[in-house]
Amino acid sequence: MHEIALHDVAFSYGSQTIFEDINFTAYAGEFVCLLGPSGCGKSTLLRLLAGLGQPSSGRLTLDGSPITGPGLDRGVVFQDYSLFPWMTTGQNVVLALNQAFPGNSKAEQAETAQAYLEMVGLTDVFHKLPGALSGGMRQRAAIARAFAINSPVLLMDEPFGALDAITRARLQDLLLQLWQHNSAERKTVFFVTHDVEEAILLADRVVVMGVNPGSVRSVLEVDIPRPRRRQELYSDPAFAELRHKLIRELNADVLEKLNHGRTVQSAGEAI
Numbered sequence: 439m440h441e442i443a444l445h446d447v448a449f450s451y452g453s454q455t456i457f458e459d460i461n462f463t464a465y466a467g468e469f470v471c472l473l474g475p476s477g478c479g480k481s482t483l484l485r486l487l488a489g490l491g492q493p494s495s496g497r498l499t500l501d502g503s504p505i506t507g508p509g510l511d512r513g514v515v516f517q518d519y520s521l522f523p524w525m526t527t528g529q530n531v532v533l534a535l536n537q538a539f540p541g542n543s544k545a546e547q548a549e550t551a552q553a554y555l556e557m558v559g560l561t562d563v564f565h566k567l568p569g570a571l572s573g574g575m576r577q578r579a580a581i582a583r584a585f586a587i588n589s590p591v592l593l594m595d596e597p598f599g600a601l602d603a604i605t606r607a608r609l610q611d612l613l614l615q616l617w618q619h620n621s622a623e624r625k626t627v628f629f630v631t632h633d634v635e636e637a638i639l640l641a642d643r644v645v646v647m648g649v650n651p652g653s654v655r656s657v658l659e660v661d662i663p664r665p666r667r668r669q670e671l672y673s674d675p676a677f678a679e680l681r682h683k684l685i686r687e688l689n690a691d692v693l694e695k696l697n698h699g700r701t702v703q704s705a706g707e708a709i
């Protein structure tokens with residue numbers, strides 16, 4: 439089991455509270471998408487889950503044990519989690535494989551690295567430095583690295599945001615395949631996206647965060663059977679309803695602020 443729990447988690451930069459009162463449990467094998475406006479702290483929260491920082495208060499646990507640092511039990515793909523620029527792309531993946539599976543031979547590791555690079559559509563990059571790749575290719579190499587170590591937990595921060603629509607669809611399908619590969623050992627996935635439709639396609643549950651300070655605004659279950667095929671999904675009334683709900687939740691913060699502004703303004707006019 440690989441259950442991730444957040445208890446009363448808060449995070450501040452100096453006196454600025456980024457988020458607070460975060461209480462949520464991702465159950466073992468669950469696919470959770472995190473949606474929220476820019477700046478609400480999604481990336482910060484994911485970094486805490488990766489063990490790359492500590493909360494200002496509260497607790498984050500993996501199977502009941504506090505998360506105190508990075509670990510091979512969590513594969514991460516961050517927007518800024520780049521590859522080591524001085525190693526070839528292949529060596530970057532091999533390095534991770536070497537840490538995850540130190541018993542495997544160099545040849546095996548190189549073969550696995552190449553296989554995962556090919557899986558994300560990178561056939562000819564093994565010997566190239568990351569600097570020689572496009573941003574989208576580097577992002578795919580980072581995804582290949584996270585997939586290759588086959589960790590029970592995946593933390594992904596808008597991993598497909600910068601990719602073209604066809605590559606994105608392919609990688610979404612690949613991610614779902616890897617997640618469901620062996621249902622007895624299904625991975626627990628935390629996936630940040632700003633794309634409502636992507637969240638519905640992928641998630642078991644969608645956590646919507648609000649801003650100023652960030653907090654969990656609502657948690658919605660995606661009660662649409664799998665496999666979810668894009669064409670059918672988009673014409674499914676349940677999809678339309680959920681999409682509408684999520685967009686309303688996402689916009690609620692903004693609307694509340696606008697309405698608040700209006701109230702203040704009309705109170706001013708009355709004086």
Ligand SMILES: Nc1ncnc2c1ncn2[C@@H]1O[C@H](COP(=O)(O)OP(=O)(O)O)[C@@H](O)[C@H]1O
Binds near residue numbers: 456477478479480
């Ligand atoms: N190193 C930092 N120092 C101060 N503030 C930061 C730092 N990193 C991020 N922030 C602020 O924290 C907030 C949340 O950032 P982030 O987690 O990147 O949000 P999101 O991923 O939801 O867009 C933003 O307001 C951002 O400006």
Ligand SMILES: [Mg+2]
Binds near residue numbers: 480481482595
């Ligand atoms: Mg972010």
